[in-house]
Amino acid sequence: MTEVTLHRVRPEEWEEHRVLRLEMLRDAPDAFWTTHEQALELDEATWRERIASTFHVHARLGDDPVGSVGMWDGSDPDPDGTNLIAMYVAPRARRRHVGERLVRAVLEEAQRRGHRQVLLQVTDTNAPARALYERAGFRLTGGQVPHPRRPGLVELEMVAVLDARQCPGRPHPHCETQDRADRAGVRGLPT
Ligand SMILES: CC(C)(COP(=O)(O)OP(=O)(O)OC[C@H]1O[C@@H](n2cnc3c(N)ncnc32)[C@H](O)[C@@H]1OP(=O)(O)O)[C@@H](O)C(=O)NCCC(=O)NCCS
Numbered sequence: 001m002t003e004v005t006l007h008r009v010r011p012e013e014w015e016e017h018r019v020l021r022l023e024m025l026r027d028a029p030d031a032f033w034t035t036h037e038q039a040l041e042l043d044e045a046t047w048r049e050r051i052a053s054t055f056h057v058h059a060r061l062g063d064d065p066v067g068s069v070g071m072w073d074g075s076d077p078d079p080d081g082t083n084l085i086a087m088y089v090a091p092r093a094r095r096r097h098v099g100e101r102l103v104r105a106v107l108e109e110a111q112r113r114g115h116r117q118v119l120l121q122v123t124d125t126n127a128p129a130r131a132l133y134e135r136a137g138f139r140l141t142g143g144q145v146p147h148p149r150r151p152g153l154v155e156l157e158m159v160a161v162l163d164a165r166q167c168p169g170r171p172h173p174h175c176e177t178q179d180r181a182d183r184a185g186v187r188g189l190p191t
Pocket residue numbers: 028031032087088089090093094095096097098099100101121122123126127128129131132133135
């Protein structure tokens with residue numbers, strides 16, 4: 001079976017990124033706030049700038065880009081947290097744990113940069129994505145906003161806590177693991 005590899009996207013790879021981005025907006029329009037039409041309008045300089053100002057990872061099946069995820073600190077960055085954005089795995093590569101590996105890449109980078117939590121928004125009807133995020137340790141915060149383009153759909157906020165100091169009262173796998181580690185006298189989060 002061909003191996004899936006992860007790769008941090010560089011600005012000079014903007015064309016590969018553009019192709020994947022347009023594919024995700026065509027394939028799953030309700031999963032993203034940007035539309036395919038809006039993305040078609042962007043010029044090379046904007047694609048390059050967006051890649052340079054965020055952390056984007058692609059999954060490749062051999063040479064074929066089949067998945068993508070981004071990490072973005074937001075327009076009003078919060079030193080404690082960052083956001084997982086633009087999660088996508090092409091239908092030809094689904095249910096092979098590519099999505100899980102992409103989510104993990106963001107959680108690891110967020111932890112490396114010292115963030116305490118990673119937030120994301122997921123449409124209430126998107127059962128596959130919600131299952132993926134829950135399995136990766138995200139939990140609903142209770143926050144929600146209406147979908148910007150689809151009346152009736154709601155965007156639910158989810159969070160993954162990366163710092164055990166935020167754990168009291170929060171049911172989270174990291175915290176449960178840390179509780180066990182504390183009892184065993186082990187410091188720091190296990191990776
Ligand atoms: C959601 C998405 C990223 C999942 O990618 P994927 O690579 O197929 O997911 P994985 O193989 O890593 O799945 C990991 C786990 O998530 C859950 N999961 C993923 N897809 C699922 C599905 N269709 N139904 C139920 N559970 C699912 C399962 O628990 C799965 O583990 P398992 O296969 O051992 O049961 C992909 O379906 C996708 O790109 N959808 C369209 C775009 C989208 O919705 N993006 C999210 C925006 S918030």
